[in-house]
Amino acid sequence: MSSPAKLIRRLGVFVALLALIVVMLGLRLVDFQVVRAAEIQQESMKARSVLNTLTALRGQIVDSQDQVLARTVFRYDVNVAPKNVGPVFKTVDGVKIELSVEQITRELAAILGLPFEEIAPKLIGDSEYANIAKKVNADIYNQIRDLGIPWVYTDTFSDRLYPDGAVAGNVIGFVGADGTPLAGLELQYNPCLAGVDGQEAFERSPDGVRIPSSTITTQPTEDGGTLKLTIDSNLQFFAQQVMADTVNDTGAKWASAIVMEAKTGRVLAAAEAPSVDPNDPAGVEAADRGSRIFQTAFEPGSIMKSLTAAMVVDTGTADEFDTRPAPDYMKLDFAGGSIKDSFDHEEYKLTLAGVLRYSSNTGISNFGIDIPSETRYKYLEKFGFGTESEIHFEGESSGILHPYKTWDKMTNYATMFGQGISVTTIQMASAYQAIANGGVRLDPVLVDSCTKSDGTVVQVAPQSSTRVVKESTADLTLELMEKVVEFGGVGKTAQIPGYRVGGKTGTAQLQEGTGYGSQYAISFYGIAPIEDPEFIVGVSIYKPIGASNSAGTTAPFKAIMQQVLKTYRVPPSTTKSRNIPSNKFGLADAPN
Amino acid sequence: MAVFMVSQSEAKRLRPNLMAGVIFIAGIIGVYIAILVLNMVLTQDAYHLRELKIQQRNLATQVQIIQEEVDSLGSPQNLADAANRLGMVANPASVLLDIEKDKVFGSPKPADPSKVTLASGNLVPNSVMGTTSEFSAATVASTEVDEGVAPLVSGGSEVVLASGLIPASPTR
Numbered sequence: 001m002s003s004p005a006k007l008i009r010r011l012g013v014f015v016a017l018l019a020l021i022v023v024m025l026g027l028r029l030v031d032f033q034v035v036r037a038a039e040i041q042q043e044s045m046k047a048r049s050v051l052n053t054l055t056a057l058r059g060q061i062v063d064s065q066d067q068v069l070a071r072t073v074f075r076y077d078v079n080v081a082p083k084n085v086g087p088v089f090k091t092v093d094g095v096k097i098e099l100s101v102e103q104i105t106r107e108l109a110a111i112l113g114l115p116f117e118e119i120a121p122k123l124i125g126d127s128e129y130a131n132i133a134k135k136v137n138a139d140i141y142n143q144i145r146d147l148g149i150p151w152v153y154t155d156t157f158s159d160r161l162y163p164d165g166a167v168a169g170n171v172i173g174f175v176g177a178d179g180t181p182l183a184g185l186e187l188q189y190n191p192c193l194a195g196v197d198g199q200e201a202f203e204r205s206p207d208g209v210r211i212p213s214s215t216i217t218t219q220p221t222e223d224g225g226t227l228k229l230t231i232d233s234n235l236q237f238f239a240q241q242v243m244a245d246t247v248n249d250t251g252a253k254w255a256s257a258i259v260m261e262a263k264t265g266r267v268l269a270a271a272e273a274p275s276v277d278p279n280d281p282a283g284v285e286a287a288d289r290g291s292r293i294f295q296t297a298f299e300p301g302s303i304m305k306s307l308t309a310a311m312v313v314d315t316g317t318a319d320e321f322d323t324r325p326a327p328d329y330m331k332l333d334f335a336g337g338s339i340k341d342s343f344d345h346e347e348y349k350l351t352l353a354g355v356l357r358y359s360s361n362t363g364i365s366n367f368g369i370d371i372p373s374e375t376r377y378k379y380l381e382k383f384g385f386g387t388e389s390e391i392h393f394e395g396e397s398s399g400i401l402h403p404y405k406t407w408d409k410m411t412n413y414a415t416m417f418g419q420g421i422s423v424t425t426i427q428m429a430s431a432y433q434a435i436a437n438g439g440v441r442l443d444p445v446l447v448d449s450c451t452k453s454d455g456t457v458v459q460v461a462p463q464s465s466t467r468v469v470k471e472s473t474a475d476l477t478l479e480l481m482e483k484v485v486e487f488g489g490v491g492k493t494a495q496i497p498g499y500r501v502g503g504k505t506g507t508a509q510l511q512e513g514t515g516y517g518s519q520y521a522i523s524f525y526g527i528a529p530i531e532d533p534e535f536i537v538g539v540s541i542y543k544p545i546g547a548s549n550s551a552g553t554t555a556p557f558k559a560i561m562q563q564v565l566k567t568y569r570v571p572p573s574t575t576k577s578r579n580i581p582s583n584k585f586g587l588a589d590a591p592n
Numbered sequence: 593m594a595v596f597m598v599s600q601s602e603a604k605r606l607r608p609n610l611m612a613g614v615i616f617i618a619g620i621i622g623v624y625i626a627i628l629v630l631n632m633v634l635t636q637d638a639y640h641l642r643e644l645k646i647q648q649r650n651l652a653t654q655v656q657i658i659q660e661e662v663d664s665l666g667s668p669q670n671l672a673d674a675a676n677r678l679g680m681v682a683n684p685a686s687v688l689l690d691i692e693k694d695k696v697f698g699s700p701k702p703a704d705p706s707k708v709t710l711a712s713g714n715l716v717p718n719s720v721m722g723t724t725s726e727f728s729a730a731t732v733a734s735t736e737v738d739e740g741v742a743p744l745v746s747g748g749s750e751v752v753l754a755s756g757l758i759p760a761s762p763t764r
Contacts, residue, residue, distance in 0.1 A: 068663065073656055138656045163663030165718020209638050237668035237716060244715035277717040497685065498698050559684065566686040571697040 048203040048211070055158060056195025059224030061172055061185065063233040064268070064448065068163055069172055070186070070278070072224075075159040076141040078112065078133040082125040084151040104149055111143045112136065135159065160186075166275040167237045168229070170291040171446065173394065174278035183281075183289060185227065185447065188394040192450035192458070195224040223453040230266040230448050235259060238563050239271035242556045247273040250544035250552050256293050257540075257556065258429045259564055262533040265433055265442035265463065267391075267426075268564070270294075294393035297400065297422040298542070301508025302359045302550075303525045304418030306481050307431055309352045311379045312367045314473040318352060320480065323586035326350040326363030334409045339365055342507065342549070345584075353483040353582035357491070359505060361417045368416040376415065377404035382468040383431035383441065385423055390443035390461070399423040418508060429538045432525050434466075435481075436533035439474035441466045478502050482530050483582040487589055494554040496562055498572035500530035503557070505550035510543070519543045524553035528561055529573045537561045664723040669714045674725040676713060681705045 032040060061070035088099045105123060109116045112133045122130045136144075141154055160175045173184015181187040181194075198221030203214040243255045259269040274288040281289050312318050326348040328341040339361050348358065355363035368376065380386065386401030400422040407415070414420035426444055434441035443463045450458045469477075481502030484491035490505050503526030509516040523540040527533045539557045541547075564570075581588040598606065664670060683703035689696055 067666075071663075073660065074653070137660070138653045142650075142653060142657070161660070161663070161720060163660075163720065164667045165669060165720060166716045167668055167718075209635075209642055211638070234668060237672070240716045241672070241714070248715070273715075275716060277719050280717075280719045283717065283719070562684040562686075566684070569688060571688050571690070 045203070048205075049201055049214075050204055052200050052202070054198035054200055054221040056197050056221050057158060057223045058160065058175075058179070058195065059193045059226050059453070061193070061227045061229065063168070063229050063231045063236070064266075065232065065234075066228070067233045069168055069229070069231075069233060070160060070162050072158050073161045074138060074156050075135045076138070076144075077131060077155040077157070078108075078136055078141075078144055079129055079131050079153055079155060080123055081128045081151045081153070082123055082130050083128050085123045086151070088149055090148070104147070107147060108132065108144070108149075108152070111140055111147075160278075162278040164233055164237070165279060166277040167233050167240065168231050168270070169276045169278045170272045170289075171229075171231070171270050171293075171393070172278055174276070174281045174289075184278075184291065184394060185229070186278075188392070189227050189447065189450065192225045192227050192452075195453065196222040198222070225450045225452040225458075227450050228448040230261075230268060230445050231270065232268045232567070235564060235567055236269040236271060239269040239560050240273065240275055242559050243271045243273035244275070246539075246541060246552070246556045250541055250547060252541045252544040254288070254292060255539070255541045255556070256425055257560055258293055258425050258536075258538045259560065260429045260433050260444065260536045260538075262433055262436035262527065262536055264445070265430065265437075266445045266448075267429075268535075269560075270426075270446070290395060291393060293425040294389070294391065294396045295424070297397040297424045297427075298521050298540075299421065299508045299511070300418040300423050300428055300523065301506035301521065302361075302418055303428060303504050303506035303523050303538075304416070304421070305356055305359065305364045306435065306477060306504045306525075307379070307383055308364050308368045308376075308416045309356060309480055310435060310469050310473055310477040311371055311376055312352060313476050314379075314469040315371050315375060317370045318367055320352060320476060320580050323349045323351050323354075323581075324363055324366035326355065326358070326360040326366065328362070330362040330365070332409070332413065337409055337413075339413060348584040349586040350584065351581045351586050353480045353580050354584065354586065356480050356484050356504060357488045357582045358584065359484075359488070359507075364416050365413050369413065373404045373407055373412050377401075377407075379468065380415070380421070382466055383434060384427050385421065385431070389424070389426045389430060390464070391426060391446045393426075393446070396426075397424050399427055418506060425538060425540060428523075428525060429536055431468075432527060432536045432538065434468040435474050435477050436527045436536055437474070438471040439467055439469040441468050478527060478530050478533065479578055479580055480582075481527065482577050483580060485526070486577060487582060490549060490551050490554060493551065494524060494526055494557050494561075496528065496558055496565070499528050499565060499570075500573040500575065500577060501526055501528040501561065502530045503527065505553065507548065507550045518548075520548060522547060522550040522553050524550055524557045526557055526561060528565060529570065530577070531573055531575045534568065534570055535561065535564050537564065660720075661723040664721050665725060667718055667721055669716055669718045669721055670724050672714045 058072045060068055060072070062068055085101055087101060088104060090097055090099060101123065105120050106116055109119050112119070114133065119132050122132050144152060144154065158179065160179070162169065162172065162174075171184055173182065173186040173188075175181050175186055181190045186193065197219075198217065199219040200215055200217045202216070203211040205211060239257045239259060243257050246252065246255045255273050257269065257271045258267065260267055270291065270293045272292055274284050276284050276289045318324075326341070328343070328345045328347075330339045332338060341358075341360050341362055348354065348360065348363070350358065350360055350363040352367060354360070355367065380401055385399055388396045388398045402411070402420075407420070411420035430441060430444045433444070442465050443461075445463060447460045449460060452458065479502070481504055482500060484505065485494050485501045485503050486492070488505065491503060494501060494503055503524055506523035506525070508521045508523070510519045510521055511517070512519070521540060521542045522544060523538065525536065525538040527536050537557055537560050539553045539560070541552055544552050579588045583589050681703040683701070685698065685701045687696065687698040687700045
């Protein structure tokens, strides 16, 4: 029989052992929960948790009517795991059928539009990855998914789609295969368009289901903003059609047309030919992928004369009745200096309107030379020449306007009729805008606003204005330009029935080596309606085959201006032009 | 530690209450069942959520497919081609009616295909124009508007066409 003392000893041993076990478990617990806690937790999280990058969607580019010109879409790469390739069992209408690898391959080939022979070899091997098609659209993706083949899988990525193709393609620009913006507004306005990628972490069960309430968003996604342009895509399309037609007809290297709103400086169309389809920029030569309207400067030629005429009027040098002699050839007061008109004629006596009507180089020189070169230079600066336009397009050219102090004696004359100076189309359109807008030049606008994904609207830049010439000067200059369209040899073909139109032709000989060659850049810049100017349309054609005057430019000008007036419901003019002298004797012709 | 010897009656008194034990055990089981049910509901919801997300993704894909079709049909290139197939000619001469001032601007002239300076076909490339309008002059002729609309005779209007009538719009 055991004594109570023995019982107590045994119990003591038991309790001690129990205590030891508790202490050991406790130590282990401390080890797991405290000492190695972080490490273990990390390991466990690794097994369950997923870190996901939430790709921000690049914003849209829309035209002035909110028509989408660029959007982000999803595209899919179709891949297989050759290691797992094998027949697939499917139950169709309760009947279990076996699809052989060959059958599946034929179905894939049919969906992807690829030859069977191209896909079949890619399915052989031990690897876990082989790509069979890249960048397929959502429709094909759906068909592939519906096949339900376990060893075919897809990778989704976002891609850029330009639904209207080459409409405004030259200004919109494009992105690279990896989504990097490479040109145009896509590049210039990347900070607006690109979003900020987000990141989320969550845990999931072995079968891939997300464990509820485990999501931690470490960085919220911010989608890109919407970039709104001033471009009217329908008008833009029309102008591009006209330009493409012009290049086809004239065999020119390129042609461009710009439409600007007179009272706002907004660019409604910036059309070029050849044009680039941003969906396939490689489809055209590298030189045709940018926007020449902003990036290419050339000597404008006679379209500059309207601006020189405005300077003559503004400085009080002459009015619409004053005349100057205009021979077809004129020797200048320095060795080797001479100026020629584009056609032979007896000596004319021309008013400013006459100078524009006959596009006389000698005539404009005899008017303009009375203005000091410094004054003319300052006017040219205020018209916007010599500096990039306020649009600051990607890779924009500032043209060339040499300081007046460096002008040689010939340049001093040549700048009056558009030589010795090079300008971009946007600069010239902006200068004409000043004339059309009562002498006040407004910063040209191509991008209206950027609307962030949260709805805040950011105006791109405040518009500033510069008074270039007096309002009376601008109004008179318009009347002078009207005589070009009323009576000018080529200008007459720019007439639009029902509307008062003013404009100026330009035939600039292009430099070849050190002198001028036999090729031309021909232009026509016009404004309508003259009594209350609404629009400026400028057309330039570069190196048209066989053309030595600006006749090729008036038909496209007329087509575009007519379309603009129709689109914006501008009522026909109800007033008549003033009877200003413009003939070769310095007298007025009977109105047409 | 000490062990105490007690009498039988005392032991009976000290024995734990059976009822309390049952309630305690039942409580624990109850809590476990509640946790289990809650977990099941949550898990079910997780699966339901996953299903809905898949559905959402599929619908988003569907939207994208349709959007691309609409984009393509709405592109100016498709519209120009379709209009051209129908034999439509753009009329550069416009006539505007000012309803408020009761005034007509311009004189109407029929469009003359031979005088349109534009090439008729589309010249602006668009490599993503996948879906195009199917109608043509032939298909539209078969759905011609019926003769229910009589041409309106212009009652002393300033607008005078060659025929002396303003053609009525087929829109009703």
